[in-house]
């Protein structure tokens with residue numbers, strides 16, 4: 001089998017396993033969540049910076065005339081916007097307006113949806129990720145996604161963090177151990193788990209699992225981190241930890257977050273994209289958009305006329 005096919009298969013396997021785990025472990029996760037909650041609430045984020053992998057501050061995502069349909073449903077309508085590197089871009093808008101779909105088109109997770117048709121272009125560093133010769137695994141390496149619910153794989157903490165690297169061919173134990181340590185430190189989890197790296201990841205609390213998933217995503221050295229309501233399933237303390245991590249990560253990465261509350265976007269966004277019924281109504285620097293919205297729909301959304 002061709003190497004690329006193996007990688008593609010393995011990446012899809014992660015997604016399938018993630019979905020499976022999300023469903024199967026809901027009850028167990030809820031139980032552990034309660035058990036570990038107290039432990040996590042006293043732990044502070046002790047994040048240590050990652051080495052700077054990517055220097056190009058000119059790096060960006062450029063979306064042009066993106067139209068997406070699923071069957072006869074026109075879900076994204078002529079979306080054009082630029083997303084900067086080393087900033088936090090928050091995508092906001094009422095439920096069902098296409099935020100998650102837009103995020104999934106960015107790392108081609110949308111390919112897994114039946115009857116989907118994508119037109120237009122999405123360039124990451126000048127490379128069209130929907131180009132004919134592009135390998136999906138190559139794209140997903142550039143854009144790591146953190147889902148709404150933590151989705152640890154059914155394996156140890158160590159194996160979770162090193163999973164993507166092993167798929168990408170890193171085998172040396174010493175190298176993997178270093179990657180695991182660096183990335184667990186980057187999400188402030190090292191001190192909490194260093195003595196039980198080979199225990200199942202499922203024993204961690206919900207917040208710890210979400211940080212583990214973030215560490216797993218960081219381990220493959222993406223350029224952009226995508227988060228789809230990544231804090232919405234967590235208690236306020238765990239949620240704040242993850243939020244603080246995203247803020248720290250923008251030193252080295254582009255961070256794109258679908259946020260479940262406007263308050264979160266107000267706290268952390270550098271740039272904001274406001275969507276409504278599949279269209280981008282307004283986008284721009286957070287201060288301008290929040291303090292001086294131009295479009296009547298943005299004004300209504302910000303003032304709580306609809307949510």
Ligand SMILES: Nc1ncnc2c1ncn2[C@@H]1O[C@H](COP(=O)(O)OP(=O)(O)O)[C@@H](O)[C@H]1O
Nearest residue numbers: 070073075094095096097098099100101102113
């Ligand atoms: N797999 C799918 N099949 C058909 N319609 C879908 C699918 N996924 C999303 N949609 C539709 O696309 C629209 C946007 O959904 P979504 O991107 O999840 O919105 P948001 O994240 O803003 O709540 C909704 O009308 C939703 O019903």
Ligand SMILES: [Mg+2]
Nearest residue numbers: 099100101258
């Ligand atoms: Mg959504």
